[in-house]
Amino acid sequence: MTLYALATRALRLLDAETAHRATIAALKRLPPREPPRCDPRLAVSAFGLEFPNPLGLAAGFDKDAEAPDAMLGLGFGFVEVGTLTPLAQPGNPRPRAFRLTPDCAVINRYGFNNQGHGPALARLAARRRKGLVGVNIGANKDSRDRVADYVAGVKAFSEVADYFTINVSSPNTPGLRDLQEAGALRDLLSRVLEAREAATTRRPVLLKIAPDVTLAQLDDIVGVARALRIDGMIVSNTTISRPSGLRSPLAREAGGLSGAPLFDLATRRLAQTFLRVDGQFPLIGVGGIDGPETALAKIEAGATLVQLYSALAFEGPGLVARLLNGLAARLAQEGETPAARIGRAAAERARE
Numbered sequence: 626m627t628l629y630a631l632a633t634r635a636l637r638l639l640d641a642e643t644a645h646r647a648t649i650a651a652l653k654r655l656p657p658r659e660p661p662r663c664d665p666r667l668a669v670s671a672f673g674l675e676f677p678n679p680l681g682l683a684a685g686f687d688k689d690a691e692a693p694d695a696m697l698g699l700g701f702g703f704v705e706v707g708t709l710t711p712l713a714q715p716g717n718p719r720p721r722a723f724r725l726t727p728d729c730a731v732i733n734r735y736g737f738n739n740q741g742h743g744p745a746l747a748r749l750a751a752r753r754r755k756g757l758v759g760v761n762i763g764a765n766k767d768s769r770d771r772v773a774d775y776v777a778g779v780k781a782f783s784e785v786a787d788y789f790t791i792n793v794s795s796p797n798t799p800g801l802r803d804l805q806e807a808g809a810l811r812d813l814l815s816r817v818l819e820a821r822e823a824a825t826t827r828r829p830v831l832l833k834i835a836p837d838v839t840l841a842q843l844d845d846i847v848g849v850a851r852a853l854r855i856d857g858m859i860v861s862n863t864t865i866s867r868p869s870g871l872r873s874p875l876a877r878e879a880g881g882l883s884g885a886p887l888f889d890l891a892t893r894r895l896a897q898t899f900l901r902v903d904g905q906f907p908l909i910g911v912g913g914i915d916g917p918e919t920a921l922a923k924i925e926a927g928a929t930l931v932q933l934y935s936a937l938a939f940e941g942p943g944l945v946a947r948l949l950n951g952l953a954a955r956l957a958q959e960g961e962t963p964a965a966r967i968g969r970a971a972a973e974r975a976r977e
């Protein structure tokens with residue numbers, strides 16, 4: 626048994642949050658290593674950036690930017706840190722993260738626990754900046770001006786973020802998802818884009834949405850995103866819905882569900898977004914990816930890039946190399962690049 630497999634087994638015995646803290650602490654102590662070389666056929670250009678491969682680490686794993694280089698060293702083509710809010714906040718009371726093992730799923734209601742902008746900024750400024758790191762920004766729970774919190778994020782991180790994600794889709798900060806409503810979204814994104822233009826370095830701005838939006842809301846969101854010419858969208862965050870067939874009794878816990886049972890809903894919303902965006906900007910597909918098949922299905926539903934988080938808790942870090950090797954092998958067999966497959970199955974996947 627490899628060291629990875631042993632560690633993964635041992636971590637499963639701990640509660641989800643303790644296991645996660647132990648993983649981050651171990652990753653921080655790893656000596657720096659170069660990312661493994663990956664098949665050049667997997668390289669992707671998007672938002673003016675060159676990604677060595679299309680697989681990213683989704684937000685929430687490394688909220689405080691403690692170990693982005695260790696995660697890049699596992700082979701991820703990019704890492705998204707955050708969500709970061711201007712001020713440190715403790716989040717919701719524990720327990721607040723649950724592994725639904727029989728369902729290969731996670732429920733979390735962390736509520737943006739993070740150390741605030743300062744410590745993450747210091748860490749990102751100190752790194753060598755090899756490998757792409759996006760910064761996911763949000764608003765403090767008790768902020769009086771939430772839009773100002775996002776603007777502060779863009780101002781703070783514009784020298785160190787390769788891209789920004791505007792997170793209006795976490796279910797665990799009351800009222801946050803109301804920022805997806807057309808008028809509020811237009812105001813938020815206009816002010817974020819203004820701040821981006823005023824910054825010394827102009828970074829791509831992406832919007833991350835919930836899978837629980839209705840199609841009418843999606844029409845509005847994409848309408849605003851296209852009108853304001855944002856650089857891309859991430860579909861999707863966790864769901865507050867509970868798909869039928871969940872086996873774990875923990876399925877009744879409140880919070881956002883991620884992992885395998887999110888795959889169908891998130892992939893459908895991705896395809897529906899792809900059809901509405903009509904090629905104006907690229908999409909990142911996230912939700913339930915656990916191997917090469919599900920990654921390729923996201924690409925075929927309309928994703929230029931993909932991200933994952935929950936599957937790491939079940940499969941361990943070896944998943945990254947396994948997924949990328951599998952994807953490269955599939956594409957080599959068919960003599961194709963990921964770009965050639967984007968959106969091929971969008972019409973079919975978009976059906977309700």
Ligand SMILES: Cc1cc2nc3c(=O)[nH]c(=O)nc-3n(C[C@H](O)[C@H](O)[C@H](O)COP(=O)(O)O)c2cc1C
Nearest residue numbers: 683684685708733861862883884912913933934935
């Ligand atoms: C424990 C946990 C914490 C998360 N925290 C954040 C977060 O802070 N910001 C965010 O945008 N998404 C967060 N997410 C959502 C993930 O980035 C991702 O969108 C979602 O989990 C679906 O992907 P998956 O099925 O591969 O996990 C979190 C997910 C989990 C499981």
